[in-house]
Amino acid sequence: MKKLINDANTVVQEMLEGMVAAHPHRLKLIQNTTVLVRADAPVKGKVGLVSGGGSGHEPSHAGYVGVGMLDAAVSGEVFTSPTPDQVFEAIKAVDSGSGVLLIIKNYTGDVMNFEMAAELAEAEGINVAKVIVNDDVAVENSTYTTGRRGIAGTVLVHKIAGAAAERGASLEEVEAIANKVINNVRSMGMALTPCTIPAVGKPGFSLGENEIEIGMGIHGEPGIEKTSIQTANSIAETLLTKVLDDLNIKQNDKVAILINGLGATPLMELYILNKKVASILDEQHVEIYDTFVGEFMTALEMAGCSISVLKLDQQLMELLDSHADTLAFKR
Amino acid sequence: MKKLINDANTVVQEMLEGMVAAHPHRLKLIQNTTVLVRADAPVKGKVGLVSGGGSGHEPSHAGYVGVGMLDAAVSGEVFTSPTPDQVFEAIKAVDSGSGVLLIIKNYTGDVMNFEMAAELAEAEGINVAKVIVNDDVAVENSTYTTGRRGIAGTVLVHKIAGAAAERGASLEEVEAIANKVINNVRSMGMALTPCTIPAVGKPGFSLGENEIEIGMGIHGEPGIEKTSIQTANSIAETLLTKVLDDLNIKQNDKVAILINGLGATPLMELYILNKKVASILDEQHVEIYDTFVGEFMTALEMAGCSISVLKLDQQLMELLDSHADTLAFKR
Amino acid sequence: MEFDVPKAKHWIKILNSKIQVQKNYLTDLDLAIGDGDHGLNMARGFQEVINKIENKEYPDLSTLFKEIGMTILSKVGGASGPLYGTAFIKASPIFQNKESITISELAQAFNASLEGLKLRGRAQIGDKTMIDVWEPVVTFMMEQGDSLRPNDLAQLAEKTKEATKNLEAKKGRAAYLGKRSIGHIDPGAASSCYLFKALANVLEGEDCDE
Amino acid sequence: MEFDVPKAKHWIKILNSKIQVQKNYLTDLDLAIGDGDHGLNMARGFQEVINKIENKEYPDLSTLFKEIGMTILSKVGGASGPLYGTAFIKASPIFQNKESITISELAQAFNASLEGLKLRGRAQIGDKTMIDVWEPVVTFMMEQGDSLRPNDLAQLAEKTKEATKNLEAKKGRAAYLGKRSIGHIDPGAASSCYLFKALANVLEGEDCDE
Numbered sequence A, B: 001m002k003k004l005i006n007d008a009n010t011v012v013q014e015m016l017e018g019m020v021a022a023h024p025h026r027l028k029l030i031q032n033t034t035v036l037v038r039a040d041a042p043v044k045g046k047v048g049l050v051s052g053g054g055s056g057h058e059p060s061h062a063g064y065v066g067v068g069m070l071d072a073a074v075s076g077e078v079f080t081s082p083t084p085d086q087v088f089e090a091i092k093a094v095d096s097g098s099g100v101l102l103i104i105k106n107y108t109g110d111v112m113n114f115e116m117a118a119e120l121a122e123a124e125g126i127n128v129a130k131v132i133v134n135d136d137v138a139v140e141n142s143t144y145t146t147g148r149r150g151i152a153g154t155v156l157v158h159k160i161a162g163a164a165a166e167r168g169a170s171l172e173e174v175e176a177i178a179n180k181v182i183n184n185v186r187s188m189g190m191a192l193t194p195c196t197i198p199a200v201g202k203p204g205f206s207l208g209e210n211e212i213e214i215g216m217g218i219h220g221e222p223g224i225e226k227t228s229i230q231t232a233n234s235i236a237e238t239l240l241t242k243v244l245d246d247l248n249i250k251q252n253d254k255v256a257i258l259i260n261g262l263g264a265t266p267l268m269e270l271y272i273l274n275k276k277v278a279s280i281l282d283e284q285h286v287e288i289y290d291t292f293v294g295e296f297m298t299a300l301e302m303a304g305c306s307i308s309v310l311k312l313d314q315q316l317m318e319l320l321d322s323h324a325d326t327l328a329f330k331r
Numbered sequence C, D: 001m002e003f004d005v006p007k008a009k010h011w012i013k014i015l016n017s018k019i020q021v022q023k024n025y026l027t028d029l030d031l032a033i034g035d036g037d038h039g040l041n042m043a044r045g046f047q048e049v050i051n052k053i054e055n056k057e058y059p060d061l062s063t064l065f066k067e068i069g070m071t072i073l074s075k076v077g078g079a080s081g082p083l084y085g086t087a088f089i090k091a092s093p094i095f096q097n098k099e100s101i102t103i104s105e106l107a108q109a110f111n112a113s114l115e116g117l118k119l120r121g122r123a124q125i126g127d128k129t130m131i132d133v134w135e136p137v138v139t140f141m142m143e144q145g146d147s148l149r150p151n152d153l154a155q156l157a158e159k160t161k162e163a164t165k166n167l168e169a170k171k172g173r174a175a176y177l178g179k180r181s182i183g184h185i186d187p188g189a190a191s192s193c194y195l196f197k198a199l200a201n202v203l204e205g206e207d208c209d210e
């Protein structure tokens, strides 16, 4: 394992301090926590948005803290959900009396830790709502199991719910709009190479010289199948087809596309993928309203990608377009 | 070699088409070329800024095309300077009569190809000026040799010269301000892993399990020395010290910092690096005016980083702060 | 057989040693069907518990269990943090003001833990989680009451942990693997097995390791 | 010995075959002290040249050389593109309106190429670039004039190419390596060697390869 780190046990804290050192006008680190909040938090009269999860997915989620998106991001250890006390600190720091929405990716750990934090906050009289993002169609949805994972589509929830909050929507309204995004966004990923948790020191799984994993999650959890390496076009088709089917996309639907790199994939490759994605949608007479290409939710230095599709209506388009000023997403 | 591509020989063209498909309101691809220009080019009354070079450094340079930065980016084959005819097409597409500045990274190929393009343009009566960025202090500067390479500091030239052009400065003024940035910016990089040109199919060099290369260029050209892996702090110190010495930075100087990932390095690691960079500057009583952390000029999927320092005065600060709206750099 | 503050502290000490020694093993189990951090999470959390409780006096078991639970809750994270945290916190009211308790009472406390775990994690027996160790072990403790033989407890913990190997995961991160999760021991079941075996050791009055 | 359009086309054909076959070798040379694209650049460019000129008639050598030069210029890129492009373009005026020329005239044309190369690349002999092949070879051609023995030309190209191995690069990408560039043949010197050896073959009237 070769990494630009000092000590595998302090990577998260050092990263957070490095972020605040770089962006003191944007971000505040709440002392003795792993919580980064907007420099102007709590914002008077605005619903506070809190998200977070394990570290290692940067720029998720601290990169989305700022005007028009999140008020706070809570970072756990690498790939480990943050603890309830940390989430609670974030809730307290961003609540201005208008309540706080927790945007949770659907992992058992995240759900439990954020839920416990919500209980702590409610016990102190803070109004808290929760939404759970589960956009990853690589995993079967079922009420009997953990259900689908939350991956890169989460960023679009941050964007759109954040825009609603910034415009002064109530907690119930922001929660509803977040759920609307969740109901209309689907994603699927794949990996070419594994990644290594610093404190573990060895890759989380292995892939052969010519092997890829379709349906890979953002912590290296396997997905649908291992196959041999395919062309970008065929990969785009596999991922996109699954996503469009699940969303039940039809002619003349309007969509936003998010092509996400998992860490080590050059932007060049993401754009090659997007060429195919755009041409498939074009053939199917689906209207691409906007496309975002880059690293939005990574898995350390994993090579691979995910494709997210968000089905839009007028309201979602307006909120997607409205002003946002964060490190990793600006409009 | 595992890559998300279709054909190693068409990666550049497919990438460019994927970019235009993603961002049709921002970018136009000039037919039968590898030239991307601002959707509103040529901008009346504004000096046109053209940069470019080999592909594989994305988001450089197409990611900087837009308001307040470049008017056109010319992409060569991977790690290969674009040809004079392509650069000439870019010059013609962005010239609004106010002349065109070429921002060239100091590589023999780039210099010759851009020079020949300038000769072609001048023969057609277009006013062309050239600046050559050579910020990489890993390489000895000497008039008898090729001299220092141009690396990530180039992005700050785009930003500041672009701001001057956007404000209506003349070609001579924009050239002067670009040269002022060049005289005040220095960078140095290092690599943990090599990268693979798609059409070559094997890594450009090799590094042992515990080996790193200090002074690595953005095409895998070696630098100062191979050493064994060090802590992020020690690497930050090595790179920053060399850069600060060369720039002759003193107490109370104001600087902008750019921490650049070479492709596969997680943002987490770049921020860990930045923590140390900020603390060294703090100790030396150097004032950090602003810090940019991310992937600005990559080397395909190389793991590694570079650190750039720009010494600022009032004029440079103002131009650095002024509005820019491009894919990879927004202010 | 009685259970008291010194024994509880001793139990946690044995458990922590085991976790530190088996950190990589737990992580390897989690690498196979999860994200590879279970060993790290448990090692980080229980070391912190030891640092906290080692040189501190506790008036009763309730205070001790609450402190253990809160420490786990704030140091472990992931899925196992809220679960183990909940387990200790939910057990604590039963010990209110008690310096020492009977094994029957201890069984009742663990039963409260188990209910807390199931409420928090919404997992059933057979879902390939730590519940697959907790539920049979706690049921057995409740049945046996004061006549519990620690060695039987240890053996049951071992057996139920091993039995998770053949299950298909329905809850937790391993659920994403579906059938591919079969053939691997659940990491949380393994750490829970350590927890009950360490308890058996203490109840036996010995601290020899397996 | 005369040099004419068919011979020139034949020369480029032999040269291109050589480049295609040695593409990986040239790339390996460039991987060692450059960025690893020289083989790709040359193969891409000269294939395009062949595609262009193969089935096209040329009134004179000047038109042919200009077309070759322009094609290289627009297809190769990197450092070698403008250099080889310049070489062919600068040679063309000497052939103006000539279907066939003497070897002395050919030498003069190459001398114009050499001057163009040095002006464009600002490299000197000894800088470990293609100039280290071009300058001695062209000087030799100028000296020998019409009595040039093609085999001597080929040998000199080979020798001067090999000699770049011991040089420290001062120009081009290899210059960044400083002393570490010593011990490696310059890729551009190698491709230039192919160029002159292919010429020697054609002048000999044979197209046997080394």
Ligand SMILES: Nc1ncnc2c1ncn2[C@@H]1O[C@H](COP(=O)(O)OP(=O)(O)O)[C@@H](O)[C@H]1O
Binding pocket: A079, A080, A081, A108, A109, A110, C030, C034, C035, C036, C037, C038, C041, C042, C077, C078, C079, C080, C081, C083, C117, C120, C121, C122, C123, C128, C129, C130, C131, C171, C172, C173, C186, C187, C188, C189
């Ligand atoms: N819903 C649940 N109910 C009970 N136990 C669970 C549940 N989900 C996960 N677990 C337990 O947690 C263990 C994983 O813990 P850990 O690796 O620390 O957290 P994470 O899965 O968040 O990385 C699993 O092996 C399983 O025993």
Ligand SMILES: Nc1ncnc2c1ncn2[C@@H]1O[C@H](COP(=O)(O)OP(=O)(O)O)[C@@H](O)[C@H]1O
Binding pocket: B079, B080, B081, B108, B109, B110, D030, D034, D035, D036, D037, D038, D041, D042, D077, D078, D079, D080, D081, D083, D117, D120, D121, D122, D123, D128, D129, D130, D131, D171, D172, D173, D186, D187, D188, D189
């Ligand atoms: N200034 C120069 N003058 C003459 N030849 C040069 C010069 N710079 C580089 N070269 C030649 O170009 C060759 C490299 O070509 P190539 O690899 O195609 O371009 P690049 O270096 O841009 O990748 C070198 O081996 C050298 O022979």
Ligand SMILES: [Mg+2]
Binding pocket: A054, A079, A080, A081, A109, C035, C037, C078, C079
């Ligand atoms: Mg985890």
Ligand SMILES: [Mg+2]
Binding pocket: B054, B079, B080, B081, B109, D035, D037, D078, D079
């Ligand atoms: Mg090159």
Ligand SMILES: [Mg+2]
Binding pocket: C030, C034, C035, C036, C037, C038, C078, C173
């Ligand atoms: Mg885990």
Ligand SMILES: [Mg+2]
Binding pocket: D030, D034, D035, D036, D037, D038, D078, D173
């Ligand atoms: Mg080269």
